Amino acid sequence: MRVQFRVKRFNPEHDKQPYWGEYEVEVESTDRVLDGLHSIKWYIDDTLALRCSCAHGICGSDAMLINGRNRLACKVLIKDLKAPIVVESMRGFRVLKDLVVDMEPFFAKYRAVKPYLVNDEPPPLTERLQTPEDRARYDDTTKCILCGACTTSCPSYWANSEYIGPAAIVAAHRFLFDSRDRGAKERLQVLNERSGVWRCRTIFNCTDACPRGISVTKAIAQLKKALLFQTL
Amino acid sequence: MMYHRHDAIIVGAGGAGLRAALEASATAEVAVLSKLYPTRSHTGAAQGGIGAALGNMEEDRWEWHMFDTVKGSDYLADQDTVEILCREAIEAVYELEHMGLPFDRTPDGRLAQRRFGGHTRNFGEGPVQRSCYAADRTGHMILQTLYQQCIKNGVRFFDEFHVLDLLIEDGGCRGVVALELATGDLHIFHAKAVLLATGGFGRLFKITSNAHALTGDCVAIAFRRGVPLEDMEFYQFHPTGIYKMGILISEAARGEGGILRNRDGERFMQRYAPTLLDLAPRDMVSRAIHAEIREGRGIGGKDYVHLDLTHLGRDVVEKKLPEISDFIRTYLGIDPVKELVPVQPTAHYAMGGIPTDVDGRVIIDEQNTPLPGLYAAGECACVSVHGANRLGTNSLVDILVFGRRAGRHIWRFVREADLLPLPFEPEAPIRSEVSRILEGTGRESVADLRRMMQQEMMDKTSVFREKAGLQEVLDHLEELRERSRKIRVQDKGHSFNTALLEALELGYLLDLAEVTVASALARTESRGAHYREDYPKRDDVNWLKHTLAYRTPNGIEFRYKPVVITRFHPEERKY
Ligand SMILES: Cc1cc2nc3c(=O)[nH]c(=O)nc-3n(C[C@H](O)[C@H](O)[C@H](O)COP(=O)(O)OP(=O)(O)OC[C@H]3O[C@@H](n4cnc5c(N)ncnc54)[C@H](O)[C@@H]3O)c2cc1C
Ligand code: FES
Secondary structure (H helix, E strand, C coil): CEEEEEEEECCCCCCCCCEEEEEEEECCCCCEHHHHHHHHHHHCCCCCCCCCCCCCCCCCCCEEEECCEEEEHHHCEHHHCCCCEEEECCCCCCEEECCEECCHHHHHHHHHCCCCCCCCCCCCCCCCCCCHHHHHHCCHHHHCCCCCCCHHHCHHHHHCCCCCHHHHHHHHHHHHCCCCCCCHHHHHHHHHCCCCHHHCCCCCHHHHHCCCCCCHHHHHHHHHHHHHHCCC | CEEEEEEEEEECCCHHHHHHHHHHCCCCCEEEEECCCHHHCHHHHCCCCEECCCCCCCCCCHHHHHHHHHHHCCCCCCHHHHHHHHHHHHHHHHHHHHHCCCCCECCCCCECEEEEEEEEECCCCEEEEEEECCCCCHHHHHHHHHHHHHHHCCCEEEECEEEEEEEEECCEEEEEEEEECCCCCEEEEEEEEEEECCCCCHHHCCCECCCCCCCCHHHHHHHHCCCCEECCCCEEEEEEEECCCCCECCCHHHHCCCEEECCCCCCCHHHHCCCCHHHCCHHHHHHHHHHHHHCCCCHHHCCCEEEECHHHHHHHHHHHCHHHHHHHHHHHCCCCCCCCEEEEEEEEEECCEEEECCCCEEECCCCCCEEEEEEECCCCEECCCCCCCCCCCHHHHHHHHHHHHHHHHHHHHHHHCCCCCCCCCCCHHHHHHHHHHHHCCCCECHHHHHHHHHHHHHHHCCCCECHHHHHHHHHHHHHHHHHHCCECCCCCCCCCCHHHHHHHHHHHHHHHHHHHHHHHHHCCCCECCECECCECCCCHHHHCEEEEEEEECCEEEEEEEECCCCCCCCCCCCC
16 A cells, blocks of 8 residues: 655754655555655655664664654554654654654663662672562563653653653662662652652653553652652 | 774674673773664563573573583584583573562562473473573563663763774774764774674564664674684574564463464474474474475465464463563554464574684684684674574573673783774775765665565575575675665765665675575585575584685685584484
8 A cells, every 4th residue: 555654854964944755655554654764765765864773662763753642663553543644753852863863861861860770788699589579569660662752752851851751760760669779869869859750740641652551650650659758 | 083092892782792891891991882772782672581500490400501502503503612601691690680680580589480492401301491581571671781780880882883894904903993873974993802792684584583783784894804704504593473574472482382383273393393392493493384384284375374372361471471462462463362373484593603712702713713802792703602503592691691701801801912003094995985885876776685685585595495596596696786886875964874874784784695695505414594405414424513604805715613512412303
């Protein structure tokens, strides 16, 4: 079948303004939006820039705005969308070229929450023990692939890009609820700052946007609670 | 032109590169270059697990793991290296746990383990639970955990830097040339040591489980710079890729009890591997699937079979295999708890690659002579622990064990080695190649040439091979290479010119396709993943040896290297 795409194009090297590129490509019923974009790039206009790698929703390269929602282009089938398929870069990040945005500020926020296990006690010769119940407490937030879909769907983040954003909070949650971690104090401090969790207005956009099905808003709420009642 | 100087450069930020970086950066000043953001690396796609004889569920020993690996390799793996792999696997897994990796647990809080293809107890008696896992997202957790540790340890990263050349002069490696994606600038990284950890090259084939980025860049670059490539004829096809898409359904699905069925609903593996059945090694299962298809027992007579998970129940499918279920629902629109999943073999893993010793040092001949300053680890390397066929869960072990060993050797090496001067105008060859592509006025398209190569490799160089077909591919590749000199890219810009990079990647793939096919043509026997219909038997008298392929002005030349055999003498492989 043939399908129409409208893709927001912008190359700061020579464009003053973004513009819409209109394309029509031949696709199969099993094709993903990523395949459609590749058809454009490979057979119509190779200047189209996008990131991708795994093509099955696990590497987090290709989050973008598809028909008004943040999705991974490799995880949406064309046949499930209304045409024309409208594709733009994620909102709130600087556009480097077409669908490629500057992720560095996003990763800087991730790094700020100390996204690693903090525990200086000498480990045993074999594994540390952890019950399946303790393991389950942070399971949901281990799934994050750092695609940025949550943070760039968040109105609080659009309003103020100082906000640390849902993705970094998810990373903090993953460690704060891990029974092996000892870094709660430092991490909670970051989350308690003005740019921290309190900017979240519980709008749920992040949860809707997450391609991994993480209950992001719930994780944020758990951290707010932990801060208020010092329950960690 | 930007100039950087470091003790060591690590190319690639997958499991192998990151593990090496953690080790080397403890004392050396290291920079990691990666064409993808580190967390986008394909290690993150690994699903099923990492094998180590912890014995948490039942008795297990590293010697059994070693036996399985050697037998699985069809006796082509070097047994001294396999011994290291299986012994150090245990420590490697505990180390990951100590770094915070969220493994699944047993009720008493220890690391849970499950079955995987080809892994047995007591030298082949029956399946054993050896694979440690985090649901079916083990690779994701490994990649995240290692990257997090790198952040903790302040490892220096150059993200979205695409390495395009290796600086080798007078038999020593002195650095790399890389293109910065954001600006299009060329950078020279001058270093005492370089580690290549650029992963696999499944994009040689039409149907693959591998990411778009897996184009074998540095394997091809090393080859062009005179390094031989080992055992390139051995490329693994995983039995269960989603039909037409190639997306992997991990062996864990069969480890949890999944069954392969043909059009008659028959569990056909009973006829091919009566003991291990659906959990026989991958080469055998892939061949069995192809055989069923050829004999008309594919589903509806087509080129796929069914993977049956329906008897496992919702709980097992959703809890143990959540990612896979999600793929099946997303891409096929079916519920694996209720419906059968259409699968076909998918190009998955390169057993061959850049030859190294057990410390990751790249070696350049059958005497194991190292090339000073150059290292390789992970899927791009060939140690060789996988021989002619890799067992599931052993690649994640490989990247950790040999990533760490390479990192360790690097810091010892850079402590003593001098920084050697750079060659004259080190970036000149790449600069001219880039200009040639950007200024090209031909009519050929990169995408067309790549598609033709992938189709040809899939049709004639995959699970079954024979002389005439391989020869045809070689001729066709020659033609494609000729045509690739006349490609044209529209994008002449600097920033994120991925059209340019795809053109360069096509060049790497064509080189690797040629070595793969030539090596396959030369090996007139069948062993592991390399199955020649015209030579269906393994031939230990003539072929119990590793291939080393060299690029010479007269085309590819071969030398051969004996296999190291310490404990297990080659036997017929029955499961
Ligand atoms: C779907 C899937 C499932 C798997 N499941 C399992 C499993 O359950 N158990 C198991 O043991 N194995 C599994 N494997 C195999 C295993 O995951 C891989 O072999 C292994 O992760 C490879 O790791 P690596 O570090 O060598 O390479 P990768 O993780 O692929 O990393 C390659 C790195 O090199 C970089 N790079 C490449 N080219 C360049 C360049 N030119 N310049 C700069 N950087 C470059 C990339 O950016 C990337 O960072 C699976 C593989 C796949 C595809
Ligand atoms: S390409 Fe990896 S998530 Fe889409």
